[in-house]
Amino acid sequence: MSDVTLDNMVGHRWRKPAFIKNVALRWTLILGFVAYLIAAFMTIEVDWGRVYEGLDRGWAFVLAFTSPDFTSRWSDIWSGLLESIVMTVAASVVGIIISIPIGLGAARNVAPLPVYVICRGIVAISRALQEIIVAILLVAIFGFGPLAGFLTLSFATIGFLSKLLAEDIEAMDRVQAEAIRASGARWVQWINYGVQPQVMPRLVGLSMYRIDINFRESAILGLVGAGGIGATLNTAFDRYEYDTAAAILLIIIGIVMALEYLSGIIRARVQ
Amino acid sequence: MPVFERDDTQIWRRRTTRENMIRWFGWLAGLVVFAWCWQIISASTTWFFVWDAPRIANDIWTRATPPRWEYITQLGRPIWDTLNIATLGTIIALFLAVPVAFLAAQNTTPSKLLIRPLALLIIVSTRSINSLIWALLLIAIIGPGVFAGVIAIAIRSVGFCAKLLYEAIEEIDHSQVEAITATGGSRWQVMAYGIVPQILPAFAGIAVFRWDINIRESTVLGLVGAGGIGLQLSASLNVLAWPQVSLILIVILVAVIISEWVSAKVRGAII
Numbered sequence: 001m002s003d004v005t006l007d008n009m010v011g012h013r014w015r016k017p018a019f020i021k022n023v024a025l026r027w028t029l030i031l032g033f034v035a036y037l038i039a040a041f042m043t044i045e046v047d048w049g050r051v052y053e054g055l056d057r058g059w060a061f062v063l064a065f066t067s068p069d070f071t072s073r074w075s076d077i078w079s080g081l082l083e084s085i086v087m088t089v090a091a092s093v094v095g096i097i098i099s100i101p102i103g104l105g106a107a108r109n110v111a112p113l114p115v116y117v118i119c120r121g122i123v124a125i126s127r128a129l130q131e132i133i134v135a136i137l138l139v140a141i142f143g144f145g146p147l148a149g150f151l152t153l154s155f156a157t158i159g160f161l162s163k164l165l166a167e168d169i170e171a172m173d174r175v176q177a178e179a180i181r182a183s184g185a186r187w188v189q190w191i192n193y194g195v196q197p198q199v200m201p202r203l204v205g206l207s208m209y210r211i212d213i214n215f216r217e218s219a220i221l222g223l224v225g226a227g228g229i230g231a232t233l234n235t236a237f238d239r240y241e242y243d244t245a246a247a248i249l250l251i252i253i254g255i256v257m258a259l260e261y262l263s264g265i266i267r268a269r270v271q
Numbered sequence: 272m273p274v275f276e277r278d279d280t281q282i283w284r285r286r287t288t289r290e291n292m293i294r295w296f297g298w299l300a301g302l303v304v305f306a307w308c309w310q311i312i313s314a315s316t317t318w319f320f321v322w323d324a325p326r327i328a329n330d331i332w333t334r335a336t337p338p339r340w341e342y343i344t345q346l347g348r349p350i351w352d353t354l355n356i357a358t359l360g361t362i363i364a365l366f367l368a369v370p371v372a373f374l375a376a377q378n379t380t381p382s383k384l385l386i387r388p389l390a391l392l393i394i395v396s397t398r399s400i401n402s403l404i405w406a407l408l409l410i411a412i413i414g415p416g417v418f419a420g421v422i423a424i425a426i427r428s429v430g431f432c433a434k435l436l437y438e439a440i441e442e443i444d445h446s447q448v449e450a451i452t453a454t455g456g457s458r459w460q461v462m463a464y465g466i467v468p469q470i471l472p473a474f475a476g477i478a479v480f481r482w483d484i485n486i487r488e489s490t491v492l493g494l495v496g497a498g499g500i501g502l503q504l505s506a507s508l509n510v511l512a513w514p515q516v517s518l519i520l521i522v523i524l525v526a527v528i529i530s531e532w533v534s535a536k537v538r539g540a541i542i
Contacts, residue, residue, distance in 0.1 A: 037362075040355040046418045054413040061412065082311070090308040093301075128527055132403065132491045133520065136508065141328045143320035146312045220403045223495065227315070230404075237407045245408070249400060256399035 061242045068250050069243035073236070077248060080229035084218040087149045087228055091218075092211045094150075095157025100203075102158060103165030110169055110195065119162065126159025131217050135226040146227030153214045153221075160213070164206050165199065172198045201270045208263030215259060219252050331513060338518035346503060346522055352417050353499035353526070356492060357485035360424025365478055367429045372436035378448075379440055379466065390433070398430030402488045406497040417498035424485050424492070431484075432477050439473035440466065475541050483534035490523045500526075 020026040070077070105111045105119030131152055138148040172195060180194035222230025229248060236245040275282045286294070320327075373379045375390035406423035413419055443466060451465035493501020500519060507515040 036358070040359055043351065044355060044359070044417050044421070047414060047416070050414040051418070058412040061408065083315070086308040086311045090305060090312060093305050128524055130487055130491055130523075132494065133504075133523070136494075137331075140331060141324050143317050145316050147316040147321065150312050216399060216401055220401045223403060223407075233404065234407060237411045240411065249404070253396050253399045257395055260395075 057240075057242075061246070064242035064246040065250070067243060068247035069241075070247045073232070073241070073244045076232045076235075077229070077244070077251070080222065080232035080248075081251065083146050083149075084215065084222075084228040084230075087146050087153060087218045087221070088211060088215045091150050091153030091157060092207070092214050095154040095210070095214075096161060096207050098154070099158045099161035099165065102162040103169065104191065104195075106162055106166035107169035109172075109174075110191070119166075123159050123163045123166070126155055127163065131156050132220065132224060135221050136224050139225045144225040144227075149218060149221040149226035149228055152226060153217060156217065157210050157214060160210055161203075161206055165203060168199045168202045169195060201267075204270045205263070205267040208259075208266055212256065212259045212263060216252070216256060334511075334513040335517035337514065338521060339512075339514035340518065342515050342518050343522070346500065346519070349493070349500040349503050350522065350526065352420075353486070353489045353501075356417060356420040356424055356489040356497075356499050357482060357530075359421045360489070361428060361478060361482045361485050363421070363425035364428030364432055364481065365474075367425070368432035368436055369474075371429065371433040372440060373462075375433060376437040376440035378443075378445075379462070390437075394430040394433050394437075396430070397426055398434065400427070402427035402492065403495055406492050406495050410496050415496035415498070420489060420492045420497035420499055423497055424489055427488070428481050428485060432481055435477045436470065436474060439470045439477075443469040472541050476538050479534045479537045479541075483530045486530035487527050490526060 018026060020029065102119045102122055105115045106123055108116055111119065134155055135148060135152040138151050142148045142151065176198060177190065177194035181190050185193065218228045218230075219233070220228075220230045222228040222232065223234055225231070229252070233245060233248045236242075236248060275284060371390050371393055374381070374386050375394060377383070377387070380387045380390070402423050405426050406419060409419040409423050413422070447469065448461060448465035451461045456464065489499050489501075491501045491504075493499045493503065494505045496502070500523060504516065504519045504523075507513075507519060
């Protein structure tokens, strides 16, 4: 710090530097935000009487977690859960297999421009459409059942994995890849020995993460008729059977926790 | 490194025979599981509908095009609601996530044995349940409407924000905290001047990132009755008004692209 600025600062009390330095910008943002908040609160209609009435039911639901009912609807829960798991596994496998070539194609340092544009287009479409909307369309086309859910999850997996894989390939170390190429490798060998070892740990980690997401998503696809535990859960809520709903939610949380733990172990091993 | 001797020449291989066998059986087991999953999906699929799918898809496409553009005048309010659900939900979530994150981070938690596991449990359980399920639950409790959507988004986001935030807290530079402690700062002063300035950029990034995700999620919350543009989508789907559906999908797509652009810009400005 130069002497002049130091002189200016002597005798002044220290103040916390602001997060946004530009004064005008800071105040415009703050005022705009406050104005928006007021407008938003004005337009939200909350029926406080209804909310107050619901508090009892909310409390009943919280209590249901202490005595979840796994048994009385077990066959429904089991069939829904099995369908969810099956959809997750099948969709993850297919999604990962398809997303590897698309990921390669979407990496600018591996693929030529036309391939790159096509693959990036696929990724963009897949990422822009939410699972549930894709599921609605696929249910309309393929009919009710787990096939629609399977296709939805595969499609979503492709967008997610290809994008992250492509970014990882683009950020890879060029030296290794060039060394393989310099030894006279063909394109396939170059990918196999120069690129693949570098991105493999991340691919495994991302795949595990995606399996986790796919399971969570498979729990809601049933709401629109695409198979899985969601339909059972929806029925349980509609019939105010909170103990069954609590049981299903506990199972979902348990499986997600187990998957997260498992993926932690696997990621620690491959890295 | 496995090296084999055969006919007096040493041959390098990547894996030993035992490792090869283990891998081979692993792949076989994976294949069997996948085949079994596919079997289940296939058994509960009406294949006639699938073979008929191209015709159905074509039919839907001709019904959905061109979109009914004049319907957009009725979408203003739902879009405003969607924006409110996402923004207010994110704000509430951030207020709840900050204390949870401080309780969950190893270096700031008051008690590692008691409070940290509790905070982690809150993070995992809110994170593993999709906002649509939270919305279903809240609609059963406090009735349909925008308010249920706001709360659903808020609960779903708490775990996500708190997780990213507590990871940021754990990664802070410790010497700054020590410096504030050495000047005799109290626990709160250490937090305000030693920790908060370090995590503020991460906090802003997380907030915008989650807001972007919440815009996506709030567009479909209406499918279960929690307000926003999803209400119009589900109403149009129920009466098979495909031209309206296609217009709503276009609007959702535009909203998602805009929110992603905004979030990328803001994060670019912060980092």
